[in-house]
Amino acid sequence: MEEYNLQDRHIFKMEDRDVILHTQDLHVWYGNNEAIKGIDLEFEKNKITALIGPSGCGKSTYLRSLNRMNDEIAGTSVSGKIMYKDVDLNSKEVDVYEMRKRIGMVFQQPNPFSKSIYENITFALERHGEKDKQKLDEIVETSLKQAALWDQVKDSLHKSALALSGGQQQRLCIARAIAMKPDILLLDEPASALDPNSTGTVEETLIQLKEKYSIVIVTHNMQQAARISDYTAFFYLGNALEYDVTRKVFTRPKIKATEDYVSGHFG
Numbered sequence: 001m002e003e004y005n006l007q008d009r010h011i012f013k014m015e016d017r018d019v020i021l022h023t024q025d026l027h028v029w030y031g032n033n034e035a036i037k038g039i040d041l042e043f044e045k046n047k048i049t050a051l052i053g054p055s056g057c058g059k060s061t062y063l064r065s066l067n068r069m070n071d072e073i074a075g076t077s078v079s080g081k082i083m084y085k086d087v088d089l090n091s092k093e094v095d096v097y098e099m100r101k102r103i104g105m106v107f108q109q110p111n112p113f114s115k116s117i118y119e120n121i122t123f124a125l126e127r128h129g130e131k132d133k134q135k136l137d138e139i140v141e142t143s144l145k146q147a148a149l150w151d152q153v154k155d156s157l158h159k160s161a162l163a164l165s166g167g168q169q170q171r172l173c174i175a176r177a178i179a180m181k182p183d184i185l186l187l188d189e190p191a192s193a194l195d196p197n198s199t200g201t202v203e204e205t206l207i208q209l210k211e212k213y214s215i216v217i218v219t220h221n222m223q224q225a226a227r228i229s230d231y232t233a234f235f236y237l238g239n240a241l242e243y244d245v246t247r248k249v250f251t252r253p254k255i256k257a258t259e260d261y262v263s264g265h266f267g
């Protein structure tokens, strides 16, 4: 096993990867509490990357920083770079509203608007200026199909989204995110509030979605990370200590803390 030092800067290089997003020496503070202590990670296009690690180690904070969601939390400060197609997203010039069309997010609790299924998908599009009814209809259909929900809701598009099951609501939230045609989808434990059946459907949906999108997912569920992700990063105390192909992280971890975590000995 390799030795590690929490103070070291861990830079992981994997060859021949088409990187769509990466962070350089990213730090995040909540007031004086440094939740992210200098993280360098690269995310490959059209792959699923899982962020795992014990509670409170900074996974959600790091994920939220990737599309500047931490801006919404008072007292938060961020340093370092978040590079997306040669643009540093952590720069004042970035139009955060536009950027979030490219980098969408789905949260732990399904949070559809109290509107119809159809309007949940068209709401943001209309706010962005899309008025063509035929175009909106097409986007609703395509997004729901990609989120594996179309067959179940195609005859009730104008019924309330709140009448859907939890798993269906979460797939609607995924459809809502992909309707904006993002490049990257960030998901924070998207299946943790769901029953095993709905979890399975959401996982299948994500595996299909990676053909079109690059996905970063926080999960506490080790089996889920092993089932769906191509790469896994192990977070510990605000650092990313290990990052590799998922199979290697689970079967041949380099670091004792990773081994303990993936084998269920702590966290």
Ligand SMILES: Nc1ncnc2c1ncn2[C@@H]1O[C@H](COP(=O)(O)OP(=O)(O)OP(=O)(O)O)[C@@H](O)[C@H]1O
Pocket (backbone or CB within 6 Å): 030, 033, 035, 053, 054, 055, 056, 057, 058, 059, 060, 061, 062, 073
């Ligand atoms: N909104 C916030 N305000 C202040 N501190 C926060 C906030 N969110 C997280 N923190 C702190 O940042 C640290 C990292 O928390 P974070 O939620 O990112 O960890 P996590 O690994 O996602 O945890 P979990 O697996 O339990 O969701 C913790 O010390 C937490 O208390």
